[in-house]
Amino acid sequence: MKDRLVTPGYCFILAANFLLYFGFWLLIPVLPFYLSEIFNAGNSTIGIILSCYTVAALCIRPFSGYFLDSFARKPLYLLAYFIFMTMFAGYIIAGSLVLFILFRIIHGVSFGMVTVGGNTVVIDIMPSSRRGEGLGYYGLSNNIAMAVGPMSGLFLHDAGMSYTTIFCCSLGSCIAGFICASLVKTPYKPPVKREPISLDRFILLKGIPAGISLLLLSIPYGMTTNYVAMYAKEIGINATTGFFFTFMAVGMAISRIFSGKIVDKGKITQVISAGLYIVVFSFFLLSACVYIINWNSMACGIIFFAVALLLGVGFGIMFPAYNTLFVNLAPNNQRGTATSTYLTSWDVGIGIGMLTGGYIAEVSTFDKAYLFGACLTIISMLYFNGKVTPHYHKNKLR
Secondary structure (H helix, E strand, O other), rough: OOOOOHHHHHHHHHHHHHHHHHHHHHOOOOOOHHHHHOOOHHHHEEEEEEEHHHHHHHHHHHHHHHHHHOOOHHHHHHHHHHHHHHHHHHHHOOOOOHHHHHHHHHHHHHHHHHHHHHHHHHHHHHHHHHHHHHHHHHHHHHHHHHHHHHHHHHHHHHOOOOHEEEEEEEHHHHHHHHHHHHHHOOOOOOOOOOOOOOHHHHHOOOHHHHHHHHHHHHHHHHHHHHHHHHHHHHHOOOOOHHHHHHHHHHHHHHHHHHHHHHHHHHOOOHHHHHHHHHHHHHHHHHHHHHHHHOOHHHHEEEEEEHHHHHHHHHHHHHHHHHHHHHHHHHHHHHHHHHHHHHHHHHHHHHHHHHHHHHHHHOOOOOOHHHHHHHHHHHHHHHHHHHHHHHHHHHHHHO
């Protein structure tokens, strides 16, 4: 008989995760408008202000893994969730740009902590035999939030709602999520003997090769989430680019449902390889849209959204597999470190993607930025198949 995955605690943490990400994604497309309309910030300033969030999240990630492995996980998770929630109220009262930036940095720190906390708590409360499947559904709650959040935010903005109203929607979503998070019952974890502080308490050293391949993949992903609407405008695609994220989220949802089950059968590296082939093809196709539109604009529109769907499928297959790969390389008392190493590799790449994408587009064009991203995915694929796969099979603990 299969171990039971769907328990009240698991359902509550899925809801808490969805509501957290919904509040987060609701603001993502609205903040650039807010900063330019309310504070008259220029494009480069907006880019820097928005990236402080990622940098702050990155700075706390390695430490959050250490804290979660050393102390009770649920109270830390709830504290980070509470701070994350209150920052939406902070945006409402921020009357100056300096105060807004300060709240943005605190928001990033709490986000770095709450995401590692949630990922670690969900691993604690589900059976290990269904970890890949459980992480797949957990990640799916982020994807659904990504599908409906940005669209809802833009809908409220276009409908003429005030920024205060939009911030209140995000705040309300996180209050509901916080209530769900506090209802999760976690197993008792005996206090562990605190190890002397060393590098491997912050970074899972065995996970570094996998982290490099993941980082190379997340650079073009960071370019896509931040600049795909500007790229579409630059080459003349007249469709509603908000749907790009919806198609991407649909692709992720479809693939996550079945990929977790394959991961639980032990086919982790095979699943990641399959995802890599899809992603390589998709990024080359995305960079080619600049030529396709000159041949046929209707076909280019269809290909543009097909790329979104394929990217969603490719990344959706890989996320739970990569997460499980990191966890399988770590002893149980380093689960938090494993999760934070996985998320840190991903975030570093996204930060690099934001900066390099903007820079390449400034000195050249967005299609060249995507072509550069596509080349990085090939390097990632070759490195994964040549180095990461044998390293993982040699060092895995379960």
